[in-house]
Structure formats: structure tokens, C-alpha cells
Amino acid sequence: MTGQVNEQNTTAPVVSLRGLRPGDLGWVTWRHAVYYHAALGWDTTYETLIARITAAYGERHDPVRERAWIAEVDGEPVGSVFCVKADRPGEVAQLRLLLLEEKARGLGIGGRLVDACLDFARAAGYREMVLWTVAGLDASRHLYVKAGFQxxxxxxxxxxxDDVIAQWWHLDL
Known part of the structure; x- marks a missing residue:
């Protein structure tokens, strides 16, 4: 990671969030599958779920009410998050597909991804946001708690x- 030179004459990484480009839905699916297999031993049924989510987003998302971001460090994708309409009655958004590569942790990117999702949901008129996850993902849990999710x-x-503890989290916007 190259970056920009700061006052101490050291290189600081250039961090950015951007919208989706061609190839990003495949990257999100691939990175989730590879990451969670390596970290937790999850099988290809997880990859299938992520592929369904990204395919549905690509085929029929509403650009006014739904958005996705890719985080980059020095132009290299390192993370993602999606804001979609939840499959619930009312004005409920769902935070989905949050991922941050371990090499990019500690730069504030995870918080920026969650904040982008929340800011967009509020601007789009959602009143609540939910997310689904499993217990034991401490880095993500920290971000959710910090943002006010319960x-x-x-x-x-x-x-x-795998045997998991599935969790639904909620936040009033």
C-alpha cells in the first residue's frame, strides 16, 4: 500500500469509499466466501447465500432506496457494505455484506462503511435499520454496538x- 507522504515523511494509506463498478458484485461474493471459510471453516452454502444476495442486488435494486460501497486502500478493494430495503413491513433498511479485510483494520474503515450505510438510510427516509449476523464476530459486533444497534x-x-448463534440486530434511525 503506497499512499501519501505525511508530515513525518512516512507513507499513509489513501482510504476511500466508492460505489459499485463492474466486477464488484463478484469480488464481494468471492471475498466473503474465502474469508469466512478461512476464518470459520464455513462451507460453500455460505458462498451460495452471498451469491444470491449480490445477484438480487444487481438485478433489481432501487438506486433511490438502496446503495452499496466498496472500501479501497490505495486503490485496492478491502471492504464492502450494502444498504437494502429489508423484507419487513414499514420503512426498514437492512445493512448487509459488511466485510473488512484484516490487513485494512485499524484505519477506521469499518466505522466509515457502517456510517455511510446509516447516513444513506436516513437520507432515503428509512425509520429503522436491521442486520443479521452470527455471534462471535467481535470486530463487527464492536462496530454495530458503537453505531447504536442492539x-x-x-x-x-x-x-x-457450522453450529452458530444467529442474531438479528435493530437500530431506530
Whole structure:
């Protein structure tokens, strides 16, 4: 990562958030599958779920009410987040597909991704935001708690070849 020279004559990485470009939906699917297989041993059923989510977004998202961001460090993709209409009644958005590569952690990018999603949801007129995750993802949990999300419900499930505690989180916007 090259970046820009700061006052101490050291190189600081250039961090940016941008909208989707061709190839990004495939990158999001691939990175989620590879990351969660390496980190948690999840099988290809997780990749299939992510592929369905990204395909649905690509085919029929509403650009006024839904948006996605790719985080980059020095022009290299390192993270993602999506804001979509939740499958719930009312003005409810859902934060989806938050991912940040380990090499990009500690730069404030995760918080920027969550903030971009929340800011967009508020501007788009949503009154609430939800997200689905599993227990044990401490870096993500820290970001959700910091943003004000609270656990709405949780319970054990068998998913992705693993026993997990599935969680729904909620935030009033």
C-alpha cells in the first residue's frame, strides 16, 4: 500500500469509499466466501447465500432506496457494505455484506462503511435499520454496538456447515 507522504515523511494509506463498478458484485461474493471459510471453516452454502444476495442486488435494486460501497486502500478493494430495503413491513433498511479485510483494520474503515450505510438510510427516509449476523464476530459486533444497534433476537442454528448463534440486530434511525 503506497499512499501519501505525511508530515513525518512516512507513507499513509489513501482510504476511500466508492460505489459499485463492474466486477464488484463478484469480488464481494468471492471475498466473503474465502474469508469466512478461512476464518470459520464455513462451507460453500455460505458462498451460495452471498451469491444470491449480490445477484438480487444487481438485478433489481432501487438506486433511490438502496446503495452499496466498496472500501479501497490505495486503490485496492478491502471492504464492502450494502444498504437494502429489508423484507419487513414499514420503512426498514437492512445493512448487509459488511466485510473488512484484516490487513485494512485499524484505519477506521469499518466505522466509515457502517456510517455511510446509516447516513444513506436516513437520507432515503428509512425509520429503522436491521442486520443479521452470527455471534462471535467481535470486530463487527464492536462496530454495530458503537453505531447504536442492539440485539433484537438470537438463537442457535445449523448454517454453513457450522453450529452458530444467529442474531438479528435493530437500530431506530
Amino acid at each position: 440485539i433484537e433476537s438470537e438463537g442457535p442454528e445449523r448454517l454453513f456447515g
